Amino acid sequence: MSAPGAKKSLEEILHAVDTLPSLPKAVIEIMRTIDDPEASATTLAKQIETDLGLLTSVLRLVNSSRYTARGSVSTASQAVVLLGFNVIRNLVCAVGVADYFQKNGASSFDYEQFLRHSAGVGSIAKSLATHVGMSPDTTFVAGMLHDLGQLALAATLPDEYRMVMDHQMLHGCHISEAEQAVIGMDHSHIGAHLARLWHLPEEICEAIERHHQTPEDYAPSSPMADLVHVSEVLAHALELGTSGQVPLLSEGAMHRIGLSMLQIKQSFGRIEEEYGDILQMMGPSGTHQQA
Amino acid sequence: MTRMRIKSLPIGLAEPGMVVAREVRNADGQVLLQTGTTLSESSMSALLRRNVGHISIFQEDTRSAEELQAERARVVERINHLFGNVPQDGTMGMLRQAILEYRMEALS
Numbered sequence: 001m002s003a004p005g006a007k008k009s010l011e012e013i014l015h016a017v018d019t020l021p022s023l024p025k026a027v028i029e030i031m032r033t034i035d036d037p038e039a040s041a042t043t044l045a046k047q048i049e050t051d052l053g054l055l056t057s058v059l060r061l062v063n064s065s066r067y068t069a070r071g072s073v074s075t076a077s078q079a080v081v082l083l084g085f086n087v088i089r090n091l092v093c094a095v096g097v098a099d100y101f102q103k104n105g106a107s108s109f110d111y112e113q114f115l116r117h118s119a120g121v122g123s124i125a126k127s128l129a130t131h132v133g134m135s136p137d138t139t140f141v142a143g144m145l146h147d148l149g150q151l152a153l154a155a156t157l158p159d160e161y162r163m164v165m166d167h168q169m170l171h172g173c174h175i176s177e178a179e180q181a182v183i184g185m186d187h188s189h190i191g192a193h194l195a196r197l198w199h200l201p202e203e204i205c206e207a208i209e210r211h212h213q214t215p216e217d218y219a220p221s222s223p224m225a226d227l228v229h230v231s232e233v234l235a236h237a238l239e240l241g242t243s244g245q246v247p248l249l250s251e252g253a254m255h256r257i258g259l260s261m262l263q264i265k266q267s268f269g270r271i272e273e274e275y276g277d278i279l280q281m282m283g284p285s286g287t288h289q290q291a
Numbered sequence: 292m293t294r295m296r297i298k299s300l301p302i303g304l305a306e307p308g309m310v311v312a313r314e315v316r317n318a319d320g321q322v323l324l325q326t327g328t329t330l331s332e333s334s335m336s337a338l339l340r341r342n343v344g345h346i347s348i349f350q351e352d353t354r355s356a357e358e359l360q361a362e363r364a365r366v367v368e369r370i371n372h373l374f375g376n377v378p379q380d381g382t383m384g385m386l387r388q389a390i391l392e393y394r395m396e397a398l399s
Contacts, residue, residue: 249383261386269393
């Protein structure tokens with residue numbers, strides 16, 4: 001074990017991260033099968049019923065004012081039948097991730113802002129997915145989880161992470177640079193490590209790992225990593241859950257996925273509506289500071 | 292002449308008579324309501340049935356010309372700050388311009 005204040009080794013960091021609780025089993029199972037054409041409404045309802053917290057969140061939402069025309073919904077199967085498979089699946093991912101972030105956020109960490117930023121990137125990735133022939137459900141999950149490593153680092157190394165944030169403020173640098181300087185590795189690798197540990201689909205793990213690629217690291221990328229990178233830049237430009245300056249957008253990423261600036265501009269309105277929907281799904285902590 | 296602005300709100304807070312400012316699509320991208328459609332009880336129920344969450348409507352803009360001018364200046368200043376760390380030309384210049392035009396559309 002390192003002495004207090006000494007930089008921890010890569011192995012020590014990964015070991016600490018490995019001890020973090022995982023996302024609820026039901027949420028992971030739904031994410032794993034998100035593009036499985038065989039996934040059925042019955043299975044989805046059963047998966048939700050295995051997790052009381054998740055079931056409560058889903059029922060709270062489907063019985064909220066947004067769905068008042070529905071009447072009273074008391075079981076997961078009813079919710080799936082009435083609202084549809086895709087809506088409930090997205091909702092479970094949003095609620096599951098929000099609950100997980102809330103439970104595992106360290107005291108040094110602004111979890112509410114983190115959640116809004118994750119929702120911002122998730123909603124942009126989802127809104128742009130159809131323009132580039134990708135699955136909106138998968139890109140949404142990749143966007144929601146892209147900064148998972150930040151939460152993991154803040155939860156496992158709270159003192160060091162406080163120093164990371166001080167370093168970032170002092171030098172006005174990107175969070176990844178501050179993490180490298182203080183801890184010796186950045187959140188994208190930690191996030192991907194955790195996602196692989198949970199056996200999430202590899203394209204989501206890759207997107208988490210590579211979303212900070214700059215135009216200089218053109219190296220072989222994945223389409224989903226490119227889309228999450230573009231979405232992250234746009235979240236800053238549209239100020240969806242972010243307060244920092246806009247980072248550099250990789251032109252290569254836009255070319256590779258075939259996204260034009262015109263398509264992006266025409267999506268701004270839809271993106272802001274989607275973001276509003278997702279914050280509402282995630283409950284009070286999401287909608288709290290929406291205005 | 293009455294000036295209008297676009298406002299996004301949850302469908303549960305929309306009211307009959309409001310006019311749709313941006314076409315409403317379902318999860319598959321299919322258009323459910325065109326821009327300019329006036330909302331009715333039945334079209335709102337139809338949107339709820341199709342799980343549409345937020346929609347954009349036109350709302351009377353009661354801000355004075357001076358208030359709008361001040362708001363436009365604030366937007367330009369904010370965008371200059373947001374894009375202060377990146378090149379002003381190329382892709383970043385185009386993105387900056389797209390954001391500026393989008394924000395200004397709401398203030399014209």
